[in-house]
Amino acid sequence: MHLSQKLLSGKRKYLCGLILLLFISIVCVAFSMGRSNDFDIARREVLLRRIGHELLLQSGDSTSRVLPIKKIAENEYQIRFEKDLTFRPDSLMNTTRRLLALDPLASDYVVNVLNCSNSSVAYGYAISKNTKNDIVTCIGRNQPRACYMIDVKFKSTGINTAKNGYLLGILPLLAFVGFIFFRSVKPRKALPENRQHMNMITFGSVLFDAEKRQLIINEKTVDLTETETRLLLIFALSPNEIIERSRLQKEIWEDEGVIVGRSLDMFISKLRKKLESDPNSKIVVIRGKGYKLDTLHS
Numbered sequence: 001m002h003l004s005q006k007l008l009s010g011k012r013k014y015l016c017g018l019i020l021l022l023f024i025s026i027v028c029v030a031f032s033m034g035r036s037n038d039f040d041i042a043r044r045e046v047l048l049r050r051i052g053h054e055l056l057l058q059s060g061d062s063t064s065r066v067l068p069i070k071k072i073a074e075n076e077y078q079i080r081f082e083k084d085l086t087f088r089p090d091s092l093m094n095t096t097r098r099l100l101a102l103d104p105l106a107s108d109y110v111v112n113v114l115n116c117s118n119s120s121v122a123y124g125y126a127i128s129k130n131t132k133n134d135i136v137t138c139i140g141r142n143q144p145r146a147c148y149m150i151d152v153k154f155k156s157t158g159i160n161t162a163k164n165g166y167l168l169g170i171l172p173l174l175a176f177v178g179f180i181f182f183r184s185v186k187p188r189k190a191l192p193e194n195r196q197h198m199n200m201i202t203f204g205s206v207l208f209d210a211e212k213r214q215l216i217i218n219e220k221t222v223d224l225t226e227t228e229t230r231l232l233l234i235f236a237l238s239p240n241e242i243i244e245r246s247r248l249q250k251e252i253w254e255d256e257g258v259i260v261g262r263s264l265d266m267f268i269s270k271l272r273k274k275l276e277s278d279p280n281s282k283i284v285v286i287r288g289k290g291y292k293l294d295t296l297h298s
Helices: 002-058 089-100 159-185 193-197 226-237 245-256 261-275
Strands: 070-073 076-080 085-087 109-115 121-127 143-146 148-154 200-203 206-209 214-217 220-223 242-244 281-286 290-295
Touching (some): 002 148, 121 143, 226 290
Antiparallel strands (some): 085 143, 200 206, 206 214, 242 290
16 A cells, blocks of 8 residues: 555656646747747837838938837738828839848738828738739839828738647647646545536526526527636626726736737627627627626626
8 A cells, every 4th residue: 555655656746747847848938939029020120110211211301200110910010100201102112122021031911001091092012922923003103292101911921820839739738647647636526516506697687607608598598608708707797887998808818918909899799699689688888988787687
């Protein structure tokens, strides 16, 4: 019996050490990837600012500033200017092609010159590493002096996907080892019967089961995604109270590293649709403040 306990103890120590080693490896790889991505982004923004600088010089402006580069999306950036300018499409295309050739990740991209007033496209073209796929419109005429923004959208190189795939490939191994370890340390126990009621919340005519990610409305079951469940749980715990957009974005998306306003609106819309069969419960917009779960019975 003593020998068996000793072997089990040694097994647990081995598994614990293996889990720790895998965890440290993942952290180190993720940290190095993050530093590499930060450097690539910073280098790309410097090149974009240089494009803006040369366009101002070509426009005869050597005093006004190129405003800070604005990142619109994962691979989309915007060059903005302090004052109005004019440009020649052929000069713009040659300048971007020459400078972005210094960015090893910028093989394919689309450039759109936008009017500041309404974001309409004044001029645009697409550049590809295979020049046969270039799309270039008329380039022989000067554009009138006005307020312009230059939107540059890069094609995803697939490097981030490969990096994420590498991390995701390690995580199942870590999860499997952890499962074996915890099974050996402590057998699973059945949950108490009253446990199933701890995550049950009722509002309006809705029974919300956060643990099972389900809504039960008029005896009809509606499934929720993980994000929808987390979002609705915030509302359900504070019915008829205004929840600020910033709080929702922070609690739901901040851990993922990127906060996109459109994501919140999309999930709010999905929740509204799933709640629409209960006339007593709806999520309403409080203009300038946020949202509220409006329910007659909280």
